[in-house]
Amino acid sequence: MSELRLVRLIEPDGSASGDDRYALPAPGELLEHYRALVRGRRFNEQASALVRQGRLAVYPSSHGQEACQVAAAAVLRDGDWLFPTYRDSVAAVERGVDPVEVMLLLSGDWHCGYDPMRHHVAPQATPLATQLPHAVGVAHAARLKGEDTVVLALCGDGATSEGDFHEALNFAAVFRAPVVFLVQNNKYAISVPLARQSVASSLAAKGEGYGMPSALVDGNDVAALTAVLGEAVRRAAGGDGPTLMEADTYRMDAHTNADDASRYRDDAEVTEWARRDPLVRLRAHLRAAGVLDDEEERAIAESAEQTAAYLRTGLSADSEPDPAELFAHVYAGPAPHLAAQAELLAAELTAEVHS
Amino acid sequence: MTATKLTMAQALNTALRDAMTADESVVVFGEDVGPLGGVFRVTDGLTETFGEQRCFDTPLAESGIAGLAIGMAMNGFRPVIEMQFDAFAYPAFEQITSHLAKMANRTRGRVRLPVVVRVPYAGGIGGVEHHCDSSEAYYAHTPGLTVVAPATNADAYGLLRAAIEHPDPVIFLEPKRHYFTREEVDTATPVPPIGQAVVRREGRDATLVAYGPSVPVALAAAELAATEGRDLGVVDLRSIVPFDEETVLAQVRRTGRAVVVAEAQGFASVASEIAARIGERCFHHLEAPVRRVTGFDIPYPPPKLERHHLPSPDRILDAVDALQWDET
Incomplete structure (x- = not known):
């Protein structure tokens, strides 16, 4: 098979890529995504700060991967399900879960601080890939009930080595289950680089082996992510089965605050990825398009600051379960x-x- | 007419049929459970009767089967899944211990998983390796799981119905050497609930505690003992978790002597836990230390040697003989 061609709609400098397969979302929609990206980035920064202050035991940050987080939440409709991992707190928050409740797991209070049934957000999974078969089960159940519910299941590049990744994708394909698998390929499983996980031409290419369509997307381009994920969600809802998506992205922070990334990667690599930052890119694009001015930026920053303050306040109270x-x-x-x-x-x- | 002679496999099949008829959310899936009816025919005819949406074959992957069941339970179904053989359930172990068992607790009771994991279980059938494990201790050691092991065909029916209606995940251990033994089953007469042990035989001199495939062995031992003038009682646990401590302790206090019988290897076993509990709670009633008759601490033996491994009535009676009778 031929190698998959990366989908990118906005270049790192903010200019439109002119992809021949997908249309660039409207500026108004992209502005909404930008708000969410800024909110997500601020959430990541605040949660990391709370670790330093001893309020959280640990925080696996999605800094650098906010476009995946925002897109995953944005493409789902009411009633759809999200299956997040421990690094997908921002996606859970964007699906409407209370930010403080999301962080209770890491504050030592209780394992899952929110009601998964209320927002259709499954508990954040820490054993890799184990949530993927559950996602298939929820989707298969929906199909048996004649509902058009779609399930979006998140995992990372390391998780693709797990047996449950294989079993989930195979089950989903055989049952034609309405699941979208989004692999955030952030290049590292704690310290182990992608080359030690797989020598496939891409992780998305694995879809061929399961008989399901797949796509390779620029994981720092929220426009491309929402376009391709949105299409996959529509296909799943329409009864056309699962899709595997690989988002090409990068984990800017260490695995968690307890990790030392300098032991296994060069600063130069991090600097190179900073150039492709999802916020910088969309900001440049929206600025050039004339839909984002200083006043709007201030409002967006202020709104993100409110989320951060809410998180700080919620986690600063000493609670004894x-x-x-x-x-x-x-x-x-x-x-x-x-x-x-x-x-x-x-x-x-x-x-x-x-x- | 509800009372009829059924094999244990037929009793289980009837339970599945009745549960699927009573509740549309009950679905059955696993390996070869569809048109074949399962390798032991427990799911015989279910696909034909209820359609392939209600009873279906899955790809051959036990972790995927357990994971699928978890997801379907999260979305309104009551899955009954089959692990083809005890030792073939091990690939599902992570899903069972990390998710099935823990989901209710980690979500503070917001997500309960009414899943039944049926496991053709234990030996005595001359099976090749990996087909005869007694794996109950792994499950019993895992908080959040209910572990049931029927010994009679009436219980196979009644306990499976109860397991399917249970709000929490149930590991349902089916003693495969009894799949094809025939007994009277009256499906209209309810059996005692999960968590309640039953005294299968009253006895004055000593109490045999057993579950699943070891119950008939214990009863045979008691029959033999009776011919020798010793009156042994037999308690059938029926469920390992919850453990009916009250019934067991009451019997042991009455007799002052106890032997725990189980086919599983004895080290760090369910039998050990029961013996320890009896020792802790009945010490002043005991005339002798509690003894255990279990399988040896070896991997399950090849068919030509399994009879040496399995607890036999003779081995049980030898243990009874060692309960310090001369000193009283």
């Missing part, structure tokens, strides 16, 4: 052995109070 809740959700019904253990802990806590 209720220890009794440790036993509350393990089983729906009464569990005699847990009741005895809950009593033991309660007695210990009472003794602590009185000592």
Whole structure:
């Protein structure tokens, strides 16, 4: 097969690429995406700062990948599902989940701080690729019920090496499930570069092996991402099955704040990718198109600042989760052995109070 | 007419049929469960009766099957999945332990997964390697899972119906050596709920505690003991998690002696946990330390040697003999 041709609609300098396959979204739509990008970037910066302040245990930032985050949320319709990983907090927030609730996982409060059923955003998965078969299950269920729900499943380049990636894509293709798989190829799985994960011509090319259409997209171009993802969502909703998409992007920060990226990559590489930053590119484009002026930029920055402040305030309060809740959700019904253990802990806590 | 002679496979098949008839959200899938009806014929005719949307073959990938079930349960279905053999379920282990078992807890009860994982289980059928594992300890050790092991055909029917209606994931261990034994099953008479053990035989002298394929072995041992003048009771756990401590402890307190019988290897096993609990909670009622009769701590043996590995009535009676009778 021939190598897939990268889809890019806006060049790193902001000029239109003139792609012959996809039309550039309207300026008004792109301005909305720009707002979300700025909000996402600010969210990433704020969350990283909260780690330094000891408010979060760790934060896997999507700095540099905000276009993927924003596009993934933007192309879904009401009722559609998003299956995020631990690096996809911004996408979850853009789908409407409360930012503080998204971060509860990393603040040590509870494993999943939001209600997945309310926004149709699955819990952020930390074991790689394991959420992908779930996404296929939700999609297959929707199809059996005759609903046109679409599921967008996120993973990274490292996850494509996992067995569950293979099983999920194969199941989705065989069942013609309405799933869009978006692989954010950010070039590193913690420290291990892409070349150690795969020698395929591209990760998108793997779609051929499953018999599903695939696309390789500039992952720092929100216009290209929304155009191609939007098409895949429409195809899935129309009963034409799954799509594999690879977004060519870059993890600008280390894996998490606990990681030291200088041990495995050069600054020059990071500098080169900074030139292709998703915000810089869209800003230049919108400026040139005359739809983004200083006043608008100030308003956008202010709005992003409000999100950051909300996150800061929400996570600055010292909260002590209720220890009794440790036993509350393990089983729906009464569990005699847990009741005895809950009593033991309660007695210990009472003794602590009185000592 | 509801009472009839059924094999365990037929009892399970009837349970699936009745559950699928009663509740449209019940779906059955796995490997070869469609037109073939499963390698043990437990899903025989379900695709024909209910259509391939309700009972279908999947690609051959156990992790994918378990993951698909999780997603379908998140979107309104009650999947009943088949792992073709006990040891073939291991590729699904991550999905089962990291997601199926934990989803309700990590989402604070907001996402419950009513999934039944059916596992043809344990040995005694002369199976080649990887077809005879007793894997219950892995599941029983995993919080969030309910682990059920029927020993009778009536329980195979009743407990499977209960498992499908259960709000949490259930690992349903089917003793495959009993798939083709025939027993009276009355589907209209409810069996005790999941979590309740049953005294299969009252006995004054000692209590045998067993579950799944070991229950008939324990009953055979008790029959033999009776001919020798010793009166042994048999408790059938029926579910390993939840463990019906009350029934077990009450029996052991009455008899003062206990032997736990299980086919699985004994080290760090369910049998060990039961023995420890009896020791902790009945110490002053015990006339002798609790003994365990289990499989050896070896990989499951080849067919020509499995009879040496499996707990036998004789081995159980030897353990009963060692319960310090002379000292009382």
